[in-house]
Amino acid sequence: MIRLSGRFRSSLIIGGQGIRARKLRTFLSMVSLFLGVMAVVVVQAGASIAERALLSESELREGKDGTVQMYVASHAKAVPVTLETLRGRSDAVATFGTQAIIGEPGVTPVNPGGASFDGPGGYSPYVTCDESGCHNVDAPTAGQPPGKAIELQLTALTGDVRKIRPYRLESGRWLDFSSAPSLSPGIVINREAAKGFARHRVPAEMRIDGAVANSTPRIIGVVDDGGFQPAAYVRADELLTWLPETALVSGRGQGVQVLMAPSATGLEQTLRARLLAAGMPAGQVNTNRVDAREHAKTQLAIMRWIFLGMASLVLLIGVAGILNVGLATVGERIEEFALRRAVGTPRSLLAGIVLAETLLTGLFTAAAAIGVGAAGLHLVSTLVGDREPFLQNVEFPWQAGVAGVIAGLVAGLLGGLIPALRAARIPIATVMRA
Amino acid sequence: MTPLIQLNGVTKTLKGQGAPRDILSGVDLTVHGGESVAILGRSGSGKSTLLSLIGLFDRPDGGQYLLGHRDITRLPERKAAALRSAEFGFVFQRFFLLKHLTAAQNVAMALVNGQGWLPRRKRRAKVMAALEQVGIAHLAKQRPPRMSGGEQQRVAIARALVREPRVLLADEPTGALDTETGRLVIGALHAATERGCGLILVTHDREHADRMGRVLQLDNGVLAPATERVGV
Known part of the structure; x- marks a missing residue:
């Protein structure tokens, strides 16, 4: 078992408490982020399925690369x-x-x-x-x-x-x-x-x-x-x-x-x-x-990056949502963070707590998007698989899952960075002046 | 016997938008383990500033601050945070309890602060011992909004005691409490000194101050023994 550092565990525990204390706010953050992460998951899943189908078809018709x-x-x-x-x-x-x-x-x-x-x-x-x-x-x-x-x-x-x-x-x-x-x-x-x-x-x-x-x-x-x-x-x-x-x-x-x-x-x-x-x-x-596979791969990669670029724009809107909520939350928690500093919590851990909350929010959103994506693909495969052979028995590509998790984490990191820095800078004397 | 805390000629000047103002001008203070000291003074006399220097929330502009034999006058923030966690316990006028956490979780806040790691079972045992110490172990699962002011302040004291600090700093801990509850809270703080903990209490209340071993007065930035004393 990996032994996690005390600071890392502390940030996860306190971050988890923060999420539980503000369930509605976390949910709304997830809603704002969902479309962006979903877009990344769908683009990646679509690209993986298309790549598999096209490359496999091109091999059937043209032969393996190098032939x-x-x-x-x-x-x-x-x-x-x-x-x-x-x-x-x-x-x-x-x-x-x-x-x-x-x-x-x-x-x-x-x-x-x-x-x-x-x-x-x-x-x-x-x-x-x-x-x-x-x-x-x-x-x-x-x-x-x-x-x-x-x-x-x-x-x-x-x-x-x-x-x-x-x-x-x-x-x-x-x-x-x-x-x-x-x-x-x-x-x-x-x-x-x-x-x-x-x-x-x-x-x-x-x-x-x-x-x-x-x-x-x-x-x-x-x-x-x-x-x-x-x-x-x-x-x-x-x-x-x-x-x-x-x-x-x-x-x-x-x-x-x-x-x-x-x-x-x-x-x-x-x-x-x-x-x-x-x-x-x-x-x-x-x-x-024959270099059909290489050729098709290059074309698919270009298409994939174009669509991922568009999905990233949607994701950016979600990041702005998390950032907005994060800044408001830190503003409300000034006394809490000052108190935590008073009891010995280092500044880095305060930043870690805020980042843990936004990263967990990003991860939850990614899990939801991946779940919806997998369920949607299963539904599409069931409904139109008979007409479209490449959708028959198609499985949710793991690359889409990874892309969703990365998108969620990146969004959490970008949305939480500025609030985290603000939390770390809250003066400790706030508790004395209150 | 080595003093627990020793301040020698400590000064602090507030540099705001107006002219600089000397808040502390050469404060000398020595506190031994198990000793309780009350600091009285008018509003704005610098009591809280002195407490924040002692608690490493801030640094003095001049003078020397010794904790045991160690000079901690100019401690970097990272080391100051570690010392605050290990050596000091804080009780404030406002209780600063987090409403969404139970009493036990509020107390555990001082243990889950990135300064070392305790397994959950040991953490729970320490939290329950601290709550027991202030007589509210039965309220461990209660959340602050369902507790009285006195109970909330005792949770805050348990939070200050849970790491078994060498120094307990209390900034007007009875300011938001009625007289009787205030006496109970002072009693809980005083009990900590019986286990060798030094207590510095900042208060306006002369009656509470007189329950301490020593009473000092902060006036014009200088700390001196209080002249008047009522019966304990």
Whole structure:
């Protein structure tokens, strides 16, 4: 147990007595301070929750900071060279994107273009890419009757991408890259696709432009990938059983993206050299390093300081309230402080008593603000958590609690400093002249 | 025997807006342990100023002040506060009790003053002993507004005695009390001298003064034995 000094204990005891003796005044001081401390707590809580949500989403979409992303444009040799170079490596994953329709053949899907199921309009532009670039084209299902089918973005993976993009598994299991490939491709869908499959019963038949035949997919899990459009992930080798490599980089194939972990040193140069050697123009291999988290952090920090600055102004009004009450209280307690000096209380302790009262008032206010903030967040999470995923099961951030306590203490210190100095200067002879 | 308190040629001049005024011009005073001294004088004669010098509320302009063997004429405020706590007990004309505290808490004020620390149990025992000493232990949990003037003054005396001071300074402690209650209060103060405590009583009341061992008169800034004495 920490042994507190006698002077510190004395100031706490006498400060506590002072607060009990002036409950209404303390309460009014707390009211004047409450909004300021509450503003600091809310800003800090909001910033922490937003940071957690945004950073986590940016990692899901972009990958962890330091990841090197290589974009390889459509080229006949792009897929085989990439597959060959990445074979056996766990620190890099190639992704091949294409569109797939699961459901009845020869119909227009319920979400043409792979649009989200709740999005207004919902049509995504149809794009085709070749060596000269990407172009908008008519929907391949245009003119077909509507039917029971769902269109989604299908991404084929050469390895476990979750080391780089930490998709959150919601149910089922993730793709198993260690087992032998299956003729019936196992797919993991995202939350939006899961929503579609929950609403619409569709046959298990998957169409992909350029595929030699329709396959029968097995949905083995659901992940949160931070995306808002229906998507599915499949092992590249299982997909390539049904789809020629060239189809991945032609028609509606979206080219190759290679994600390299920061530890994959040298791979970028090797892959680039091989692609160029295979005849790919240098301008069609582009790389960039992910620093989304750092970038988002900087932006959030700027926003946080702007809002904390505004909250501090509100807090300052509360400080003025405490200062006003403190000065009035010291004026009323001149005889008490003079008497305390007469019985041997040092000046520093008199200042400590006044500061203890204002600091305790600040702490009580902080406790109230933190309590209200936590309860409010719980309420908001309960009421709108279903609509806003980032508010689901959200916990009150400890940083907001710390900020509230600091705000309360700083306000108590600023509001109590001048009254404390006045109390320490009260002449002892006041008791003799009274 | 070493005197408890010794003032040698102590002077004090008030420097206000007008011309400086000599309040004390060479006061000599010696008080031994267990001795009681009454100081009489007209209003404005400097009795309270003398008491505030003795109680280290203020410093003399000249002369010497010894507490035992120690010269405390020019003591810094921090050390003066420690000495006030350890060596002196004060009783004032107005009781200066805090209305929001109980009698026991008012007495404990002299113990919770940042000069050392006593655990709660020991503090309570000391407070109850002091209240017992002045005969109002049964009022420990009462608050001042529910107590009579005499009871309140006895709480103030208990507050002065709780640290077992060597010197008790009383500034017209019966000024706000009726005659009979005043006698009881003087009796409680006098009882402290039986335990070796020195008592200096400033009063206008000749009858109370005559109950002290010595009666001094402060006149024109000089302290001298009082000439007239009524029966004790």
